[in-house]
Amino acid sequence: MIALNGVRLTFKTFPNGETLVDGGEIKGLARENNLLDFKYGNDGDLIKLMFVKKHLDEMQSKVSLLVRYMPYSRMDRTEGDSVFTLKHTASFLNGLGFEEITVVEPHSDVTTALLDRSKAEYPTSLLLARVMEETGFDASRDFLFFPDAGAQKRYSKVKGFKQLVGFKSRDFETGEIRSLELVGNIDTTEFKAIIVDDLCSYGGTFLRSAERLREAGASEVYLLVGHCEDAVFKGDMLGSGLVDKVFTTDTILDAAQGTERIRITEIGGILS
Numbered sequence: 001m002i003a004l005n006g007v008r009l010t011f012k013t014f015p016n017g018e019t020l021v022d023g024g025e026i027k028g029l030a031r032e033n034n035l036l037d038f039k040y041g042n043d044g045d046l047i048k049l050m051f052v053k054k055h056l057d058e059m060q061s062k063v064s065l066l067v068r069y070m071p072y073s074r075m076d077r078t079e080g081d082s083v084f085t086l087k088h089t090a091s092f093l094n095g096l097g098f099e100e101i102t103v104v105e106p107h108s109d110v111t112t113a114l115l116d117r118s119k120a121e122y123p124t125s126l127l128l129a130r131v132m133e134e135t136g137f138d139a140s141r142d143f144l145f146f147p148d149a150g151a152q153k154r155y156s157k158v159k160g161f162k163q164l165v166g167f168k169s170r171d172f173e174t175g176e177i178r179s180l181e182l183v184g185n186i187d188t189t190e191f192k193a194i195i196v197d198d199l200c201s202y203g204g205t206f207l208r209s210a211e212r213l214r215e216a217g218a219s220e221v222y223l224l225v226g227h228c229e230d231a232v233f234k235g236d237m238l239g240s241g242l243v244d245k246v247f248t249t250d251t252i253l254d255a256a257q258g259t260e261r262i263r264i265t266e267i268g269g270i271l272s
C-alpha cells in the first residue's frame with residue numbers, strides 16, 4: 001500500500017507482472033511538500049514506490065517517507081554467505097533521495113544508521129499505557145516481559161515497572177527457537193504479564209514466552225507488538241490458550257480475529 005498525502009494510490013498490474021502507474025492521480029494529489037506512506041507487502045511494492053517518487057521528482061516537489069515496516073529490518077547482521085539485504089534495501093531508499101524517512105518500530109538501530117535523514121517512532125511504547133489500562137495491569141504485582149535482550153534494549157525508556165527478560169536462542173538458518181528461558185525475580189505467586197516486542201512473525205518467540213510465564217504463575221498473558229504478520233494466527237497463537245489477547249498496529253496486518261489493531265495514524269506523535 002502506498003498513500004500520497006493520506007490518499008491510497010491505485011495501481012494496475014499487466015499480465016506479465018509489470019505495473020501501470022497513474023501519473024494523473026499522483027499529479028492530482030501532489031503538493032509542494034508531500035508525504036508518502038509506505039506499507040510493505042512484497043518486494044514489488046519497492047518498485048512501485050520508486051516509480052511514484054521519480055514521478056514526484058519530475059514535478060520538483062519535496063517528498064518525505066513514512067516506512068510502516070522496514071523491509072529486511074531483521075537482517076541487520078549477516079552470518080556465513082547471507083547477503084546483507086537490509087543494507088541494500090536502505091541503499092535503494094537512500095538513492096531515491098527523500099527529505100526525511102520516518103521508520104515505525106525498526107528492529108534495531110542498524111536501520112536508522114543505514115538510512116539517510118531518518119528517525120524512528122515506537123508505537124509500542126506509546127500504546128503501552130493503553131494496553132495496561134485495558135488489561136487491568138497492576139504495577140505493584142504484574143510484569144512486563146521482554147523476550148530477548150534486543151527487546152529490552154529497544155524499550156529501555158520504559159521504566160517504573162517490574163520486568164522480566166527472556167534468554168532466547170534461535171537457529172539462524174532455520175529460524176527455529178532452540179530455547180527461551182525466563183530471567184528475573186518473580187516475587188509473587190500469581191500475576192499478569194504483558195509481553196512487549198517489535199514484531200511477531202511465526203510467533204514461536206511468543207508461544208515460548210507465554211509457556212514460560214504460565215509455568216511461572218502468570219494467570220493472564222497479553223502480547224503487545226508493533227508489527228504482526230498473519231502467520232502468527234496460522235500458528236494458532238490464540239488457539240493455544242497461552243495468550244489471552246494480542247495488541248498490535250496496522251503496519252503489516254490488516255485484520256485478524258482476536259487482535260486489537262490500532263491504526264498508527266491514530267497514535268499521537270507518529271505523523272506529527
Ligand SMILES: O=P(O)(O)OC[C@H]1O[C@H](OP(=O)(O)OP(=O)(O)O)[C@H](O)[C@@H]1O
Pocket residue numbers: 074107147148150151170197198199200201202203204205206
Ligand atoms: O514471531 P517470531 O518468528 O518468533 O519472531 C519474533 C521475534 O523475532 C525478532 O527477533 P529476532 O529473533 O530476530 O532477534 P535478534 O535480532 O535479537 O536475534 C523479534 O524481535 C521477535 O523477538
